[in-house]
Amino acid sequence: MTTDNGIEVRGLVRAFKGGIRAVDGIDLDVRPGEIYGFLGPNGAGKSTTVHVLTTLLPPTAGTARVAGFDVATDGPAVRRRIGAALQEAALDAFLTGREHFDLQGGLHGLSRADRAARADELLARVGLTEAADRKVGGYSGGMKRRLDLALALVHRPTILFLDEPTTGLDPQSRSALWEEVGRLAADDGVTVFLTTQYLEEADVLADRVGIIDRGKLVAEGTPEALKGEIGVSTVEATPADPGRRDDAAAVLSRFGEPAAASPKGVAVRLAGGAEALAEIVRALDAADVVVSHLDLHQPSLDDVFLAKTGRSLEGAGAAADADPDAEAVPA
Numbered sequence: 001m002t003t004d005n006g007i008e009v010r011g012l013v014r015a016f017k018g019g020i021r022a023v024d025g026i027d028l029d030v031r032p033g034e035i036y037g038f039l040g041p042n043g044a045g046k047s048t049t050v051h052v053l054t055t056l057l058p059p060t061a062g063t064a065r066v067a068g069f070d071v072a073t074d075g076p077a078v079r080r081r082i083g084a085a086l087q088e089a090a091l092d093a094f095l096t097g098r099e100h101f102d103l104q105g106g107l108h109g110l111s112r113a114d115r116a117a118r119a120d121e122l123l124a125r126v127g128l129t130e131a132a133d134r135k136v137g138g139y140s141g142g143m144k145r146r147l148d149l150a151l152a153l154v155h156r157p158t159i160l161f162l163d164e165p166t167t168g169l170d171p172q173s174r175s176a177l178w179e180e181v182g183r184l185a186a187d188d189g190v191t192v193f194l195t196t197q198y199l200e201e202a203d204v205l206a207d208r209v210g211i212i213d214r215g216k217l218v219a220e221g222t223p224e225a226l227k228g229e230i231g232v233s234t235v236e237a238t239p240a241d242p243g244r245r246d247d248a249a250a251v252l253s254r255f256g257e258p259a260a261a262s263p264k265g266v267a268v269r270l271a272g273g274a275e276a277l278a279e280i281v282r283a284l285d286a287a288d289v290v291v292s293h294l295d296l297h298q299p300s301l302d303d304v305f306l307a308k309t310g311r312s313l314e315g316a317g318a319a320a321d322a323d324p325d326a327e328a329v330p331a
Helices: 046-053 075-081 097-107 112-125 141-151 171-188 199-205 223-230 242-252 274-286 301-309
Strands: 007-016 020-030 035-039 061-066 082-085 159-163 191-196 208-213 216-221 234-239 256-259 266-270 291-297
Touching: 007 046, 020 046, 020 061, 020 216, 035 046, 035 171, 035 199, 046 061, 046 159, 046 191, 075 082, 082 141, 097 112, 097 141, 112 141, 141 171, 171 191, 171 199, 191 199, 199 301, 208 223, 208 301, 216 223, 216 301, 223 301, 234 242, 234 256, 234 274, 242 266, 242 274, 274 291
Parallel strands: 035 191, 035 208, 082 159, 159 191
Antiparallel strands: 007 020, 007 061, 208 216, 234 266, 234 291, 256 266
């Protein structure tokens, strides 16, 4: 696949001194115009992969083509076609938001008029028009991340790399950034390569997800397909009258095999999937079984990670080894 805004990786290895393989032979394809979520704990190799794909680090082995160009031999061509907002926003606290656009646009060869027009457009798009002439040192964390995202779009890249873009943001700022990333892919056709350790982020944004652990790609697919691989949905009903528990169990047994439930409830694994929920409600009503709670439990991406790696992703970042990206010297 050597399209204008796709990514193709084959056997990619990035090693550091001491034999540490931060990326250990991964293959992946990112389709044009999709949001690809690269999921894993700290130290898994996410940032190293991004650094290779954005030409900041050369691969030790294997190949990677971005927008049709080899990252090892066609670095300038790759850089002209990509935008990147990495973990640490490259912002100057003493410049205003608008001055950042002037600087960034100049580096990309835009005329003064084009820089000004693009600044107005992108500042409005990320909700920073009113703060445009304030020094960035006074911006909140969410404002800085939105400015960094906007700056990555100055030259209209066809591929956008976002490395942990919402780390440390409050829920409102995170939601605003999610909305903008989704709009970029849907409205502008931008391919987005998103690294994250937040399960909800990957589930909400990504068309497909790749899970990396200890430098290896351990799973890949749509969030729905990955969750479907490791389990089925369960539904639990808690009768309002505890004496009707057996009646509720008899109704639910028509929809799947028994599953673990709370002491006052009954549950089954849904053979027909979550779509059976409406039928269950009708069947309980027909049997005159009134329920105080009806809960649908679906597999999560953390369940997927646990099944694929033997450990949970939630909180894994804090216990993970330090990412080799941070201090290792290239071999």
